[in-house]
Amino acid sequence: DTAVSQTPKYLVTQMGNDKSIKCEQNLGHDTMYWYKQDSKKFLKIMFSYNNKELIINETVPNRFSPKSPDKAHLNLHINSLELGDSAVYFCASSRITGAGNTIYFGEGSWLTVV
Amino acid sequence: ELKVEQNPLFLSMQEGKNYTIYCNYSTTSDRLYWYRQDPGKSLESLFVLLSNGAVKQEGRLMASLDTKARLSTLHITAAVHDLSATYFCAVDPTGTASKLTFGTGTRLQVTL
Numbered sequence: 001d002t003a004v005s006q007t008p009k010y011l012v013t014q015m016g017n018d019k020s021i022k023c024e025q026n027l028g029h030d031t032m033y034w035y036k037q038d039s040k041k042f043l044k045i046m047f048s049y050n051n052k053e054l055i056i057n058e059t060v061p062n063r064f065s066p067k068s069p070d071k072a073h074l075n076l077h078i079n080s081l082e083l084g085d086s087a088v089y090f091c092a093s094s095r096i097t098g099a100g101n102t103i104y105f106g107e108g109s110w111l112t113v114v
Numbered sequence: 115e116l117k118v119e120q121n122p123l124f125l126s127m128q129e130g131k132n133y134t135i136y137c138n139y140s141t142t143s144d145r146l147y148w149y150r151q152d153p154g155k156s157l158e159s160l161f162v163l164l165s166n167g168a169v170k171q172e173g174r175l176m177a178s179l180d181t182k183a184r185l186s187t188l189h190i191t192a193a194v195h196d197l198s199a200t201y202f203c204a205v206d207p208t209g210t211a212s213k214l215t216f217g218t219g220t221r222l223q224v225t226l
Binding site: 041042043044045048056090101102103104105106107108 | 147149151155156157159162200202204213214215216218219221
């Protein structure tokens with residue numbers, strides 16, 4: 001079983017559309033994240049949720065709205081997609097307590113806005 | 115703002131050679147992570163370094179952390195083609211793994 005799974009893996013859509021990416025983890029972790037990797041491979045955190053509550057929002061445009069229905073799921077909804085939103089979006093999870101917590105990443109969702 | 119810089123950004127090396135990737139960061143942090151990413155794939159955790167002087171080894175890779183110098187190294191011994199990938203370091207300033215700041219990545223190409 002995949003520990004952190006995201007769907008869809010590939011998404012091509014037109015500018016102005018609204019799309020969602022879903023993420024689920026079966027590791028029993030209490031913290032989930034969305035990271036964005038741009039075309040230059042630069043990785044940056046977007047959001048972090050702990051037990052369904054938002055704890056980090058890194059100055060992401062409000063067109064991006066994460067939703068966590070329970071601590072095993074963190075979905076990302078994007079409104080009015082722009083060309084610059086094209087990137088790979090990685091979901092991840094970890095335990096927030098304890099030392100040296102490894103963050104486990106999903107397989108990524110390749111978003112292309114045309 | 116925390117900055118994490120890696121060098122080199124690109125490294126082409128022959129099989130059997132040794133090399134070191136450097137990761138410098140700009141603010142105090144006791145925790146540092148190394149990840150590997152194959153083309154078109156996810157990030158795989160390699161090492162978690164938790165304190166000053168920490169050293170971890172797995173196969174041909176060895177990572178170390180000097181928190182006073184704000185420097186981590188990833189040393190590759192006798193490189194093999196299978197090590198070709200992009201390597202990222204990531205710093206955890208919160209100490210809770212709730213927010214990693216990633217380095218720029220080092221793309222390693224091991225040639226036969």
